[in-house]
Structure formats: structure tokens, C-alpha cells
Amino acid sequence: YMKLKDNSTIQGDKDPIGPKTPIANTNLIINKPKSTIDDVRK
16 A cells, blocks of 8 residues: 555656656747747846
């Protein structure tokens, strides 16, 4: 039972806002036109 809890917590740490979100954010910035990227950098 404790092992199941540990696995669920590990998966929870990885899935919600894990390494996936920063990649998604960079993709959104890359897809945006350069003007919006400049605004984000300011």
C-alpha cells in the first residue's frame, strides 16, 4: 500500500506542470510572431 502511494505521488510530481510545461511554453513562444516574442522579453 505504501509503495502504491509512493508511485502515485511520483507520477503526480511528473505529470501536472512537470518538464512538459516549459517545453509547451517555449513552443508557444516560437509559434508566436517575432513582435510578441519581443514583448515577452521586455
